[in-house]
Amino acid sequence: MNIVVLGATGFVGGNVSRHLVADGHHVTGLARSHEAGALLESRGITPLPGNLDERRAEVVKAAAGADAVVFAAQMDARGETESVGALLDALAGSGKAFLFTSGSGVHLQRTAGAWSEDCFAEDEPFTVEPLAADRLAVERLVRDAAQRQVRAMVIRPGLIWGPGDHGHVSMVYGSVARTGAACYVGEGLNTYSNVHIDDAARLFVTALHQGSAGALYHAVAGEIPNRWIAEAVARDLDCGTRSLTEHEAAAVWGDFGALIMAASSRGRAPRTRQDLGWAPHHTDMLTMIGEPRLRELANR
Template sequence: MKVLILGATGFVGNGLARHLTAQGHHVTGLARTAEAAEALAAQGITPLLGDLTTSRAAAAAADTVIYAAQPDPRTEEEVVAGILDALAGSGKTFVFTSGTGVLMQRTAGAWSEDCFAEDDPFTVEPLAAGRLAVENLVRAANTAGLRTIVVRPGLIWGPGDHGHVSMIYRAAARTGAACYVGEGLNTYSHVHLDDVTRLFTLAMANGTGGALYHAVAGEVPNRWIAEAVARDLGCPTRSLTPDEAATVWGEFDALLLGASSRSRAPRSRQELGWTPRHTDMLTMIGEPRLRQGV
């Protein structure tokens, strides 16, 4: 199968590109620079030098297009709408990578009992309203002549990630303590990159047009992460107010570390037979890459 991946140089997109290439698919990845193109070629991925605004023509040459880029919301909507228009009536597949940030609740470190399956109603986080609009655009574009699918992973972890575990290691480097926000009982449902790539493969092969599939394998409250980091480094833990957290991580990352985003994946499990193989994000604790600079 000919697969075009937009965002092939990013954490998720590159994982997908390498996984699909290993399965024998012909994968083309969009690269914005010559250096990025060389890196893709070294991985056996065919580079396409350009940017998202030039991807519409390239999409027509692929059997499946996977969108795994993360531009600003306005650019994302324009690019996705253009690709959907270009693929209409082609019989091809378009898979959009979203994220459970659309489900995020600003709890300031408190636990939330809310946990959402694929099509449960929810109130969208205002910062992610544009992403939800694109999700809806993609799902509505499913027709007899185009199969569209949305994959919505939780917090993705794995080699090279920059998620909550690495963020708490960075806080320890800056403050001398493994930090969390408030009570630290908030949690982002998580999933390993390898399990995300397997879900994409299943969705491409057998996914229902117009469907939304969650990818989630477990949960760890942020205070538990901080306590594990503290044990690894031999440092104390520390609770931060939201304002203090902003001085440690920056305003946006502090928002993420103080929020809750809990999800379930019954449709992925029941309809696609997807079962995650990596369920414990704390297995990353102690990795040399995380301890560097601490």
């Protein structure tokens, strides 16, 4: 298949592209610069010069000519809504596949470091996190496109970890550089369901081949409370742990980082496992502990 990946130079889009190439597909990736184009070519990906902010019409026209489109671009809410809408309009009536990358932040709960018993399967109702209301609206737009003869699907991963990530383990290592201790918020019992980047990328490939129009698929493989992460980092670095207030956390990780590190976002994937036969190969995020790139974060 000829597949266009929007966001092919990013963490998620780049790994999805790598798996698609390995699966024998011809992949074209959006490149905002000459350097980005050269990077894609080195990975066996054909660069598509342009960007969705300033040359949207050209990008949409090129993407509509492919057999399938994967949307993994990082954009502001308005740009994402307008770009996805334009792409779905261009694909209407074609029967072609469109995979949209969302995230479990839509059902994030602000627990201030406390545990939450809520854990959501693919189509269970939840109260949307206000900051993610626009994202949830885009999810609905994508799923509704099935009624316009687009094989459109939403992939909603949990916290993605693996080589080059910037997730919770990385953030805890970084907190040691700022405070001298491995930090968490409040009780540190809050947790994000997580998934390894390779398992998430495999789900995209599987959904491309087997997924149903209008479906939502979760990519989750396990979960670890933030305090357990901090304790593992502390053992690795031979330092202490520290509980932060939400105000103190903002000084360490910034306002948005503090929100994420204080929140709970738990998910399950029964539809994904049953309908697609997907199962994760990596289930323990703490296997990253001790990686040189992470230890370097503690020394900055």
